[in-house]
Amino acid sequence: MKRRPWTWIMFIGLGLLACTPATPTTAPTATFAVAPPTATPLPPTQSAPAPAEPTPTAAADGGNIVIFKIVPGESQASYEVGETFFNQNNRFNLAVGVTTAVAGEIEANLADPPASRIGTITIDVSQLKSDSTRRDNYLRNNALESARYPIVTFVPTAIEGLPTTYAEGQDYTFRVRGDLTVREITRPVTFDVTARLEGQTLRGTATTTIRMSDFDVGPIDLVGILRTEDEVKLTLKFVARP
Numbered sequence: 001m002k003r004r005p006w007t008w009i010m011f012i013g014l015g016l017l018a019c020t021p022a023t024p025t026t027a028p029t030a031t032f033a034v035a036p037p038t039a040t041p042l043p044p045t046q047s048a049p050a051p052a053e054p055t056p057t058a059a060a061d062g063g064n065i066v067i068f069k070i071v072p073g074e075s076q077a078s079y080e081v082g083e084t085f086f087n088q089n090n091r092f093n094l095a096v097g098v099t100t101a102v103a104g105e106i107e108a109n110l111a112d113p114p115a116s117r118i119g120t121i122t123i124d125v126s127q128l129k130s131d132s133t134r135r136d137n138y139l140r141n142n143a144l145e146s147a148r149y150p151i152v153t154f155v156p157t158a159i160e161g162l163p164t165t166y167a168e169g170q171d172y173t174f175r176v177r178g179d180l181t182v183r184e185i186t187r188p189v190t191f192d193v194t195a196r197l198e199g200q201t202l203r204g205t206a207t208t209t210i211r212m213s214d215f216d217v218g219p220i221d222l223v224g225i226l227r228t229e230d231e232v233k234l235t236l237k238f239v240a241r242p
Helices: 135-142
Strands: 014-017 066-070 074-085 091-099 105-109 123-124 151-160 172-182 185-198 201-211 226-228 231-241
Touching: 091 135
Parallel strands: none
Antiparallel strands: 066 105, 066 231, 074 091, 074 226, 074 231, 123 151, 151 172, 172 185, 185 201, 201 231
């Protein structure tokens, strides 16, 4: 089976990627009548202690919910697609394009991982770069029309396979379902995710395969020059921190 070139339509990680949609259960809060404490002024030479920095295992509300933000520049989204050059003796090539313009938030519930959620993941596909400027320009002005529709979005709707507990530094695999929008077309997509939490850094990789024809962006056929495959592999490698 042939491989596929350039077009994008990603990415979404998926965040993905990491933890996922599911609404955390909130326990009812008991209310008590407590007399307000009396503030005692500090001596003139004494300074108030600086507040402690929140950590992934101790959220500001005293719980275990931490919001991680995907770090652009350290994260990346990419496409891989096969292309055949008819004007070069039917030479086959694997086209790869990458962008580091990725953003999104992941709400990790460390006490109850299945209750974690993922916000919308966005990828600026107008910044996709491959080893060919001509290919990149064609995507911007024709196939993806990313000069006009620069942002591809992935909106997570469900997660499968999250563990009930987690151990720091251990890899976990699960699936994230959601809606991928390229230009003005939205289709359901499922990403396979591998993620791990180490200290205050959440890292992971999310992959899926889509068809260009499902989003009306291919396969690309330049008569007498080249033709791409219809299937495209999308990969999101994310780094997220509180």
